[in-house]
Amino acid sequence: MNESSGDPTAVNLYDGNAAAGHPSIGLMRTIRPTFDAYALDGHRDIYNPVDNIVAAVRYATATYGSPEEAVASECGGSCWRGY
Structure with a gap:
């Protein structure tokens, strides 16, 4: 919710990735090359929430x-906290 506002079609056109021609897309804000490298067969729609999450978790x-x-x-350490 913090990055994409829960919008699976969100596209960030304002960061360094966008300036380099690779805007961050979807719920998890993956860039296309990263998404393509970590997506599973049958889950290759970057705008599909499940596909985007799967690729982002596999990358992480x-x-x-x-x-x-x-x-x-x-x-720099243990900082996990919910929004």
Whole structure:
């Protein structure tokens, strides 16, 4: 809700990714190359909430070890809290 306001068609046209030609898209704000690399067969619609979440979680797991570790890497430790 904080990033996309719950809108699966949200597109961020204002950050560095957008300036580089890769706007962040969907609920989890994935960029197209990341989405394409981590989407599952049969789940390749970046605007579909389930497809977007699956690709984002697979990316976080591959990059950081788990979604929790992805959050911790952003704040230097244990900082998980809900909105």
